[in-house]
Amino acid sequence: MARVLIVEDNPANMKLAMFLLESVGHSVLCATTAEFGLTLARAEVPNLILMDIQLPGMDGLEAIALLKQDNETCAIPVIALTALAMKGDEERIRAAGCADYIAKPIRYQEFQTTVANRLAAA
Amino acid sequence: MPVTQKAPREDADLEVRRAEALVRTGALQSAIFNSANFSSIATDAKGVIQIFNVGAERMLGYTAAEVVNKITPADISDPQEVIARAQALSVELGTPITPGFEALVFKASRGIEDIYELTYIRKDRSRFPAVVSVTALRDAQGVIIGFLLIGTDNTARKQVEEERTKLDQRLRDQHFYTRSLVESNIDALMTTDPRGIITDVNKQTEALTGCTRDELIGAPFKNYFTDQSRAEAAINRVLSEGRVTNYELTARARDGALTVVSYNATTFHDRDRRLQGVFAAARDVTELKSFERTLQQKNIELQDASRMKSEFLANMSHELRTPLNAIMGFSEVLRDGLVGEMTEKQRGFIGDIFSSGKHLLALINDILDLSKIEAGKMTLDLEPVEVSSLFVNSLAIIREKAAERRIRLRIDAADELGAIKADPRKVKQIVYNLLSNAVKFAVEGSEVTLHASRVARDEVGTLRTGWAGRRFPLVDNEFTEFLKISVSDTGIGISPEGLVHLFKPFSQIDSGLARKFEGTGLGLAMVKLLAELHGGTVALESAVGQGSCFTVWLPLRPTDSEPIAHPKDEPALPSEVRSGAATALVVEDDFKSAELIRVQLEAQGFQVLHAANAETALKLAALRPVSLITLDIMLPNMDGWEFLERIKRVPELAHIPVLIISIVADRNKGFALGAAAVMQKPISRQDLFDSLIELGLFPRSPDTKLKVLVADDDPKSVELIAVRLKDLASTVLRAYGGREAIELARAERPDVIVLDLMMPEITGFDVVDELSAHTETTGIPILIVTAKHVSAEDRKRLNGHVSTIMEKAGFDRDRFKAEIHRAMAGRPVVGAT
Structure with missing residues (x-):
């Protein structure tokens, strides 16, 4: 099973994502800030990163840009997991380098399918 | 008087002189x-x-x-x-x-x-x-x-004199007339000679400058303005160009008062066209200026307010979605039993939390949409839309809800409706909202009819039921023909007083109803705004206890000159991804063919993306997980063959089955390049369906109508499930025991079996064992719906043979339907075991 890094500042949402990933057997790494997320990504090189976009300090888009610049981490697929769901948000976020985009509130089946497909494609 | 005596000689002389004189x-x-x-x-x-x-x-x-x-x-x-x-x-x-x-x-x-x-x-x-x-x-x-x-x-002289007098009078009259004209003008008027020396002024000029006429005449014109060089430039410009219009100057009066004027001037000439000077009018625009400034200020404020509103809405959306994510996410996994078993009551409460979350999400989305329309931010993406396929799609979405309340849906539309130019998403939303409303308020077991026809402009707003009605004026536009869409139901109806409140946001008529019928109360407001955005209008008629009829008129914009291909290079992605639905990408430059394939694929349960050219298709395939691609060969620029070659070279996309649907269907070449199937246009629904089965793709959906076997020893349970299968299944076979179930399964080969576990004599477990042991029945998907607590041991026994296990207590229509889909697709079910 895969190792998945979640970058998410809201504890309840973090718990939900952890539960959904662990329930299908993935192991989960957690970061509540983009900065710590980058550190973990470089140190652990997970198979997949789930990235919240609006974060305290550095935001998710910046973090993705840094991940994509780094040879160690540029190949890790990133799925945006965000409450930014206004018109244009998805395009903007995908353009920043996200392989997939999941809007909050999530439906767990869509979440599972997206994660599974992305891991399968990688 | 005495006569004096004279000498005769003298007398003679005198006579002579006198005679001469005489x-x-x-x-x-x-x-x-x-x-x-x-x-x-x-x-x-x-x-x-x-x-x-x-x-x-x-x-x-x-x-x-x-x-x-x-x-x-x-x-x-x-x-x-x-x-x-x-x-x-x-x-x-x-x-x-x-x-x-x-x-x-x-x-x-x-x-x-x-x-x-x-x-x-x-x-x-x-x-x-x-x-x-x-x-x-x-x-x-x-x-x-x-x-x-x-x-x-003296006649001649008199006449001359009279003429002169008359002429003088006429001159005086003329002068008076001219003067009156000059004086009655609201503008400050002045004439200057070519050097800019004032030769005449009116009273307004005296007022403007605070100087008398005598003081002004003979003085340089520029002296009375704050910017003298600019005033001089104005005169020079009149002299060189013949006129100056709306030249802004500021006049300074003797007392220092400043007046912003708009200066308009022309040169004037005598009969011999010799330049005489400049005639100028200076209009006081101080008020206009201050009005303009106020307007600009207000504009800026409005823009600020609008921007702040947008920011507020974006923030609100984000801030509400964040906690809603945990609320909906946890409640859904709990409800679906992913975390473990719960009592019926617990499951019910959790279901309430989840559906409340869904409601809140719908509210957020509707509010965002409404505020977008009201702020004028929502624009129409006009493209040709096949009216009939639009209706079919809208009905498909509502079918589930209708079936739940045993409501028949009927389309009563003229065949020749053809295509209209409209915003397909918004028209779909209009139709969906109307249908959803009708289904919500119709009497259980009754009928909801979608009626459509073309009407002339003067028929717009015509009501036809004779019930109390409410209409809205049609905005003034150039359209002469309209598409009329009515949705009528036989339901609770609306009182005349209630009609007044409809179409306003948040106005389900009474709070009692609001509790009974879920909904955001924004649906009709949205319908009205979207119709008006198109240049149409709405009306409704209703009678309490009899029903309601909602009508929308949308202008028929001509579609002829429009290219039918997808207008944008970057395709619009459907915002709402239906969970569990596989995505098919239709690569087809002909809109009508694409629509046909789309409708057929959607009927098979696919979510369909459309690309009008190969380049867009490559982008789309990279963006979204796609389960199937249908490919036309004759495409603009990059053709279908090249697209096929390219997609097979991309490791992430190579596995996607590509179904060639083209007029030029070279089977050998197609298969050589890696196509999964090659079909020649035109294709029938059956052809497509057969191909999908061959490819092992989700071959069926509710719309294809399944033959379902329901087996339960409790007839009530059988009926309950049968009702829920109403829109999914064309035939429901009923078995009231294990033996009967096995026999029926063998004889009828149903598409799917819904099976109870706890049956007397031959249990569900036995049925599963029996069916899986025989080749003719082993492939039939089985859904277990049971009141029994399913233990780990039970699961182990059933594992590999059934598609899913659902407990009756947690029976959920949506999930049931999704499970049927999965069963048909042979997909693993998340968290089911």
Whole structure:
């Protein structure tokens, strides 16, 4: 099973994502800030990163840009997991380098399918 | 007087001289008296005419015989003038003068030279002006013996004088008129000579400058403006270009008051086109300016407010979605039993939390949409839309809800509706909202009808049921034909009082209803706004206890000249991804073909993306997980073959089955390049369906109508499930025991079996074992729906043979439907085991 890094500042949402990933057997790494997320990504090189976009300090888009610049981490697929769901948000976020985009509130089946497909494609 | 004696010699000389004098005098007299241009009238001392010469005869029309010794000159003069002259002379000379001949000769009689104007009256009573010179005739002693009145006809001179007077008057009138024009103008007017020296001004200019007319005339024009060089430049520009318009200057009055003026000027010329100067009008625009500034300020404020509103909405959306994520996420996994078993009550409560979360999410989305429309931010993405396929799609979405309440959906639409140019997503939303409303409020088991037709503009707003109604005015636009879409139901209806509140946001008519019928209360407001956005309108008719009919009219925009391909290079992605639905990508440049394939694929349960060219298709395939690609070969730019080659070279995309649907269907080439199937256009629904089965893709959906076997020993449970299968299954086979279930399964080969576990004698476990042991029945998907607590051991026993296990307590329609889908697709079920 895969190792998945979640970058998410809201504890309840973090718990939900952890539960959904662990329930299908993935192991989960957690970061509540983009900065710590980058550190973990470089140190652990997970198979997949789930990235919240609006974060305290550095935001998710910046973090993705840094991940994509780094040879160690540029190949890790990133799925945006965000409450930014206004018109244009998805395009903007995908353009920043996200392989997939999941809007909050999530439906767990869509979440599972997206994660599974992305891991399968990688 | 005594006569003196003279000498005879002297006398003779005197005689000679006298005779000579007489000859001279006589010659002179005859010259005078015979002049035709002078009227010479001589009278005696009393005024009686003695001599009336040829000139007098000619001028006055009398013969000498008619007047001599008969009348005085007063008789041929204007009597009124004679009276007036008498009065005037009386005053002038301080002595009473009788109106009559005396008045004509009085001055002369006193030795005063007298020439005056007088009107003579001819014999035929006509009149003419004369200038009369009067001389007294005296004898040697100086005694007056008569008077000589010499007159000239003054008519010609008088006429000239009159003309001049008239001309002068006209000039004065003209001047007055011009002046009035100049003065009555609200603008400050002035003329300057070519050097910019003021030559004339009106009162407004005096007011503007605080200077008098006299002070202004002769002064340089530029002196009265704050920016003198700019004022001078204005004059120069008029001189070089002939005119200047709306040139802004600020005038400074003597007291320092500033006035912003709009300066408009032209040159003016005389008859010979010689430049005379500049005519200028300066309009006070101070108020206009301040109004403009206020307007600009307000505009900025509005933009700020609008931006702040947008930011607020974006923030609100984000801030509400964040906690909602945990609420909905956890409640859904709990409800679906992913975390473990719960009591029926717990599951019910959790379901309430989840559906409340869904409701809240719908509210957020609707509010965002509404505020977008109200802020004028929502724009129409017009493209050709097949009306009938749009209806079919909208009905498909609502079918589930309708079936739940056993409501029949019927389309009553003319076949030739064709395509309209509209925003497909918004029209779909209109139709969906109306249908969803109707299904919500219709009596259980009744019918909801979607009616559509083309109507002329003057029919828009026509109601037809005879129920109480409410209409909204149609905005003024150029459209002459409209698409009328009505949705009618036989439901609770709306009271006339209730009609007033409809179409307003948040106005489900009474709170009691709001509790009974879920909904955001924004649906109809949205329908109205979206219809108006298209240039159409809405109406509704209703009667309490009978039903309602909602109607929308959308203008028919001509579609002819529009290219039918997808308008945007970057395709719009459907915002809402239905969970569990596989995505098919239709690569097809012909809109009608694409629509046909889309409808067929959607009927098979696919979510469909469309790309009008290969380039867009490559982008789309990379963006979204796609389960199937249908490919046309004849495409603009990159053709289908090249697309196929390319997609097979991308490792992430190579596995996607590609179904070629084209007129040029070269099977060998297609298979050689890696196509999964090659089909020739036109394709039927059955062809496509067969291909999908061959490819092992989700072959069926609710719309294809399944044959379902329901097995439960409790007839009530069988019926409950049968009702829920109503829109999914065309045939529901009922088995009330294990034995019966096995027999029916073998005989009928159902598409899917819904099986209870706890049955007497032959249990569900036995049925599963039996069916999986025989090749003809082993492939039939089985859904377990049971009231039994399913233990780990039970699961182990069933594992590998059933698609899913659902507990009756947690029976959820959506999930049931999704499970049927999965069962048909042979997909693993998340968290089911």
